[in-house]
Amino acid sequence: MSLADSINRAEAKFADAGIETPRVDAELLVGWILNLSRGELQSALISGGAEFTSAQREQYETLAARRAAREPLQHLTGVAHFRNITLEVGKGVFVPRPETEWVTGLAIDAVRACASPEPIVFDLCAGSGAIGLAIATEIPNAQVIGVEKSVDAFGYTSRNYAKLAPTNGRAILADVADTPNDLDGKVDVVISNPPYIPAQMVPIYPEVALHDPGLALYGGEDGLDVVRVVADVAARLLHPGGTLIIEHADMQGEAVRRLLLDKGWSQVRTHQDFNSRDRSVSAIRIH
Numbered sequence: 001m002s003l004a005d006s007i008n009r010a011e012a013k014f015a016d017a018g019i020e021t022p023r024v025d026a027e028l029l030v031g032w033i034l035n036l037s038r039g040e041l042q043s044a045l046i047s048g049g050a051e052f053t054s055a056q057r058e059q060y061e062t063l064a065a066r067r068a069a070r071e072p073l074q075h076l077t078g079v080a081h082f083r084n085i086t087l088e089v090g091k092g093v094f095v096p097r098p099e100t101e102w103v104t105g106l107a108i109d110a111v112r113a114c115a116s117p118e119p120i121v122f123d124l125c126a127g128s129g130a131i132g133l134a135i136a137t138e139i140p141n142a143q144v145i146g147v148e149k150s151v152d153a154f155g156y157t158s159r160n161y162a163k164l165a166p167t168n169g170r171a172i173l174a175d176v177a178d179t180p181n182d183l184d185g186k187v188d189v190v191i192s193n194p195p196y197i198p199a200q201m202v203p204i205y206p207e208v209a210l211h212d213p214g215l216a217l218y219g220g221e222d223g224l225d226v227v228r229v230v231a232d233v234a235a236r237l238l239h240p241g242g243t244l245i246i247e248h249a250d251m252q253g254e255a256v257r258r259l260l261l262d263k264g265w266s267q268v269r270t271h272q273d274f275n276s277r278d279r280s281v282s283a284i285r286i287h
């Protein structure tokens with residue numbers, strides 16, 4: 001069977017399994033096995049310049065079956081691409097999402113606007129480290145600290161920090177509520193993508209419901225339990241004028257604005273994503 005046939009077969013299998021982007025997933029999987037980017041794979045298909053070895057074909061059959069059973073592609077390849085970085089991911093850690101790349105952009109703008117020559121940034125609920133590490137690599141003069149509670153996730157957080165931000169990043173294993181206080185009042189930007197799904201709303205995608213850790217998804221009855229803690233911890237970390245940015249679900253815009261206003265935050269603003277959905281909130285610490 002040619003490589004093109006293998007991709008077509010995987011595409012059909014993935015479509016039957018209900019995967020929304022069967023062609024993309026088939027190409028990414030085959031490209032990963034051959035160590036080719038998607039663009040390189042596509043040009044190799046045109047020139048006829050790539051084929052599987054028999055070991056690669058066996059690997060492909062196994063991984064395609066696992067993907068068709070709705071295991072996340074990133075768990076099969078062990079990597080997730082996020083903005084300009086490649087993160088190690090797998091079982092036990094949340095796979096970073098495209099919408100978070102955009103929320104991270106808001107934090108990057110806020111850090112770039114800081115007067116400080118070495119802005120200090122906290123990424124609360126760090127998971128793989130995606131947000132904090134994108135900031136640390138895009139703004140090398142920033143000092144970034146990621147806080148993550150899950151021991152399983154923290155293995156990935158700490159390895160990704162060591163690899164991608166060895167000099168300007170630090171990962172801390174702690175509950176957000178126990179974030180160390182040595183930098184209280186000195187931090188420029190706090191960003192968080194906390195768990196925010198209401199407990200009774202189980203996600204429909206098997207990749208999420210079965211493979212993302214529950215601790216990464218669910219935020220209590222209204223989904224905002226950890227958001228409340230993040231808001232309180234950010235209030236002690238930030239200096240006056242510092243910025244807080246929190247990602248949330250599209251139906252939570254008003255509730256999160258209200259929560260922050262009730263806690264005394266200023267300039268509370270909802271930001272919409274490219275689909276015009278409420279996706280994140282920013283606020284400034286005044287006092």
Ligand SMILES: C[S@@+](CC[C@H](N)C(=O)[O-])C[C@H]1O[C@@H](n2cnc3c(N)ncnc32)[C@H](O)[C@@H]1O
Pocket residue numbers: 094095096097100124125126127128129130131147148149150153174175176177192193194195196215216217226
């Ligand atoms: C939605 S995931 C986001 C991960 C990462 N920031 C990202 O955007 O890909 C939420 C993360 O918060 C962590 N978490 C949940 N509750 C926490 C808490 N109380 N303190 C610290 N981390 C927590 C979870 O383990 C998970 O890694």
